[in-house]
Amino acid sequence: MSEPSEVTRPVTVAVMGTHSTGKTTFLSRLADELLRRRVEVVTVADLGSDALEAGLPILYDHTWASTLWIITRGISNELEAWRQADVVLIDRGVPDALGYYEAALEYRNREPDPHRLKHLEELVVTHSQHYDFVLRTKLNPEVPLGQGKPRDTDLAFRALADTRIGQVMERLGIGHDTLPFDEHDRALVDALAFIECRLAEPDAEFSWEDDPPKNADASAS
Structure with a gap:
């Protein structure tokens, strides 16, 4: 009997950030552009509504259990998407849930x-190593809350979630670029260029660290 083959991880783009900061809008634009270029793409949606339907607390009522549910369900959904496309777009990667919990x-x-x-x-740290291109939105307090999802109308908590998500990513060493509300065009160009390079060179090494290891010279000698 032959061994089952491992799943080949696609290029993954994850976006984190507090609510109503343009994550879904940006990923929708990116998905449309990839489809126009005939790239197979799947978007993994955020799980706030699903958690609410399951009877779990969200937003400022988050608990350890609800956070664990969102993280593990998110990981499961992402792994399922790996088999479906060349590029997977993630609306709220797993660091996001930890930021909201804190x-x-x-x-x-x-x-x-x-x-x-x-x-x-x-x-969060273990799974985030599977993210190739990571963005964190920056809150613009002048942008109003979006409609169509369970929304917290407490703007103080919205700002607190923005701060905590950033702190989580810095504390855990999760490399990322910021995505201000008025810089989506720039980020779209950067993301498309990165994705094209990764699709052209699927075996290229990826690291969150820009600098080579300190012992790189020693190991090469």
């Missing part, structure tokens, strides 16, 4: 259980 705890003046927090961090 924002919710701060909002409620609560401290996280350190063991549970470490578990979530390990999941």
Whole structure:
């Protein structure tokens, strides 16, 4: 009996950020452009509405359990999408859920259980290594809340989630570029160029670190 073949990971683009900062709009534009170029693409949607339908708390009511559910369900959805396309676009990668959890705890003046927090961090760091091109939106307070999804109307929490997501990504060393609300055109060009390079050279090494290891010269000698 032959061994089952491993799944070849597609090019993955993940966008994180607080609500109503243009994540879905940007990814929709990127998907349209990729399809126009005849690239097979799948978008993995955010899970806020699904969590709410499952009876789980979201936004400033987030708990460890609801955060774990979103992270693990998100990972599962992303892995399923790997078989379906050459490029997978992720609307809220897993660091996003951890940022919202920490924002919710701060909002409620609560401290996280350190063991549970470490578990979530390990999941986020491990899986985020599968993201090739990572963006984090930057909140523009003048942009109003979008419609059509469960929305928090507390603008203070919206800003707190923006801050906490950024802190999570910095603390965990998740390399990324920022995506201001008025720079989508620039980011679209950058993302398309990156995707084309990765599709042309699928075996190229990817690292979050721009600088070579300190012992690179020693290992080469």
